[in-house]
Amino acid sequence: MTKERYNELYQITFAGKTLEGFSNTEVRDNVKALFRISDERTARLFSGTRTTLKSGLSHNDALVYHRRLTKAGAEVQISVQPRTATVAPQAEASTPPPAPPADRQTQPGPMGSQQETPLEFTGSGREYFGIWIVNILLTIVTLGIYSAWATVRNNQYFYGNTRMDGASFQYLASPVTILKGRLIALAVLVAYVVLSEMYVEAAVVFAIAFIPLVPWIMVRSLRFKAVNSAYRNIRFDFQGRYGEAFMVAFVWPVLNVLTLLLLTPLVMKKTHEFIANGSRYGTTEFQLKADTGDYYRFFGKGLLIAIGFGVAAFLAMRHVGFTVGSIIAAIGYLTLFGYFMAGIANLFLGSVHLASHGFESRLQPLQMIWIYLSNSFLVVITLGLFTPWAKVRMARYRADCTAMLVRGDLNHFVAAEQNRTSALGQELGDAFDVDFAAI
Structure with missing residues (x-):
């Protein structure tokens, strides 16, 4: 494993889809409360366009965000953040509070590109x-x-x-x-x-x-x-x-x-x-x-x-x-x-x-x-x-x-x-x- 892969950054993206067992209204309310955003910004997140919710994350932090959002019913994905890519300020949602370390059930090592x-x-x-x-x-x-x-x-x-x-x-x-x-x-x-x-x-x-x-x-x-x-x-x-x-x-x-x-x-x-x-x-x-x-x-x-x-x-x-x-x-x-x-x-x-x-x-x-x-x-x-x-x-x-x-x-x-x-x-x-x- 090279040092370069240890420094890999990750991002959380969302295309407005909900997980089975959750209603669209329920997930909207959960995401709105989690990110503390307005109804207008919540509606944009659920418009069907893939949006970067959070970027510049370590893999462990990305897993924490992923776990919190899936518990809220949102179908989100973790991906490696392109090194040359920049995220427009308006595209990235407000930072949700990360889960405490005690909520983590895995302790994965450094990783390369990841796909769910x-x-x-x-x-x-x-x-x-x-x-x-x-x-x-x-x-x-x-x-x-x-x-x-x-x-x-x-x-x-x-x-x-x-x-x-x-x-x-x-x-x-x-x-x-x-x-x-x-x-x-x-x-x-x-x-x-x-x-x-x-x-x-x-x-x-x-x-x-x-x-x-x-x-x-x-x-x-x-x-x-x-x-x-x-x-x-x-x-x-x-x-x-x-x-x-x-x-x-x-x-x-x-x-x-x-x-x-x-x-x-x-x-x-x-x-x-x-x-x-x-x-x-x-x-x-x-x-x-x-x-x-x-x-x-x-x-x-x-x-x-x-x-x-x-x-x-x-x-x-x-x-x-x-x-x-x-x-x-x-x-x-x-x-x-x-x-x-x-x-x-x-x-x-x-x-x-x-x-x-x-x-x-x-x-x-x-x-x-x-x-x-x-x-x-x-x-x-x-x-x-x-x-x-x-x-x-x-x-x-x-x-x-x-x-x-x-x-x-x-x-x-x-x-x-x-x-x-x-x-x-x-x-x-x-x-x-x-x-x-x-x-």
């Missing part, structure tokens, strides 16, 4: 319904055997309809391989049930002997999912170690219990590190760049939300009525649910880096709650038939709120992949498609 490359999901509920209903019927008719093919068809649909920079993701697993893995798992389960019915002591020994296998299964399941996922014909990979998985599965949770759950943020960070740092795209490693303090601040805010609603519900039940207190408690639960559902994804993806590239997630807690509740309601009243639309709806929202911060281009991954060893192929037969993820 959003994800998009192009699937539809009607299209996925045909796949979904056939999968269910064939799985029932074949007494579950078709479930392996159903898993592949589902994943291929969602991967193939998730696009970034004009290319789709790919799911490459073989249904036969998944079926073999499930048959092995079923045989182990049957053996355990038989032993537990015939010899209780043998069943206990069997269960204890299975414990050391849990970290191994975690590593193999993450690796299976990774090596069967690809983007631009380059496979992902997972190289996490058994010892790290053992710490995440047993040691850190036990220490957390012994410390009365005070280590919960640290345990989550260790889990995220295990998943992110063990992952690869081609030959390039992912890396989690987050301080432990980021996790404690995140959980601390959640704890304050829980305490606030808990106290309010208690006082309402005591002095107003049980019904009012129950309503407050229910609202508090949903608020906390949305906070963690959106916040954990934002924290994890915002802290992950791939070489010089970063990621960003802008999930909104209230929007997540609304989608989750409305999806659940519609699934119930349609006796499950709305499920395909519910899955597509959530997938589209998650994609719309996720972007890769590309510095330069992604072509160097293709060149690096050409030098990759062929040892990957022999691992594809290990089917441990157990669902274990960071978010």
Whole structure:
């Protein structure tokens, strides 16, 4: 990295577009309040012409402005400020107050040119319904055997309809391989049930002997999912170690219990590190760049939300009525649910880096709650038939709120992949498609 790139300046631009989930009026009011500008200047910002809101920023400061504006619902972009360019005084809006350092969830290093490359999901509920209903019927008719093919068809649909920079993701697993893995798992389960019915002591020994296998299964399941996922014909990979998985599965949770759950943020960070740092795209490693303090601040805010609603519900039940207190408690639960559902994804993806590239997630807690509740309601009243639309709806929202911060281009991954060893192929037969993820 040259000294010249360390001194790169950035600018924030805006073309009057709003993010999904925000009304135009709401965003106008938010931007007006944030910049403390008149109605006339606000109208000019939303005229559709791309305007430079702020220039001459370091990358860290640009991220702060970007985060504040996206929270307000404005679709803004960060770009490198041309060295010879000057911004007319009337084009640049008044300076909004920067967020305090505690609001920063990432600590990126010096960067070159950056471009935000959003994800998009192009699937539809009607299209996925045909796949979904056939999968269910064939799985029932074949007494579950078709479930392996159903898993592949589902994943291929969602991967193939998730696009970034004009290319789709790919799911490459073989249904036969998944079926073999499930048959092995079923045989182990049957053996355990038989032993537990015939010899209780043998069943206990069997269960204890299975414990050391849990970290191994975690590593193999993450690796299976990774090596069967690809983007631009380059496979992902997972190289996490058994010892790290053992710490995440047993040691850190036990220490957390012994410390009365005070280590919960640290345990989550260790889990995220295990998943992110063990992952690869081609030959390039992912890396989690987050301080432990980021996790404690995140959980601390959640704890304050829980305490606030808990106290309010208690006082309402005591002095107003049980019904009012129950309503407050229910609202508090949903608020906390949305906070963690959106916040954990934002924290994890915002802290992950791939070489010089970063990621960003802008999930909104209230929007997540609304989608989750409305999806659940519609699934119930349609006796499950709305499920395909519910899955597509959530997938589209998650994609719309996720972007890769590309510095330069992604072509160097293709060149690096050409030098990759062929040892990957022999691992594809290990089917441990157990669902274990960071978010």
